[in-house]
Amino acid sequence: MNSPYVPGGWQSRFTRQISRFLARDEIELDLDHAIVSVSFDDFPKSAVTAGAEALEARGWTGTYYASAGYVGQTTHHGEMFDADDLHRLESAGHEIACHTWEHLDCAKSSPEEVITSLEHNERALRELGLKQPLSSFAYPYGETAPGIKTALASRFQTLRGVRPGVMRGRADRNLLPAVGIDGGEAGIQRAVDAAEALAQHPGWLVFYAHDVQANPTEWGCTPEDFERVLDAIDRSGAQVLNVRDAYAAITRSAA
């Protein structure tokens, strides 16, 4: 749990590929303007102290995919969230969303194991004081399988992965693409480019981040990197909504 995980092997690559094409549930996006959602996974305290503060300074809210098994722990992302962070985020209007409790890899687990883990996660978040319903889910490592997509589809409005992309026209609500705010200078530049491209080609772009700190992990970014991406979002003219509110706006406009 405390070491970085690198998914690998031909079997998981194969599962990842077929998962994109099977067990889809397509939504229509008929957007006359771009929508951006900023999310955090797992999540470390720096996603609150640096991340939420930067979003709030612009009047925006984010989505926090929480793994309650990390509460009170220190991982490679730094000190992880606790009950105070949940309360602070919830009272400021951010969305708290679901991940698996112990960061279980969904592609290597049965639907029953995944459901046990996310129900455990929801119970733990409620015990920490969470009030809002959990509307959104993200697959740890972005990994899933067709049977998992089907099993989770009735429980959440959206299920998010980590494959980069912008949703235009049609999208699979069971496997939303997302662009990382990570990967050092090259990765941050890709995130900035993705946001800037929205001005010409509107769509729904979901970002995901982890730690936001001076010496970030490979899956994190510095506070300055984070601001660069937020500046690019601002310049694009996109409406910024958390994942739950973006999904509501998109399905309302398509109805």
Ligand SMILES: [Zn+2]
């Ligand atoms: Zn995660």
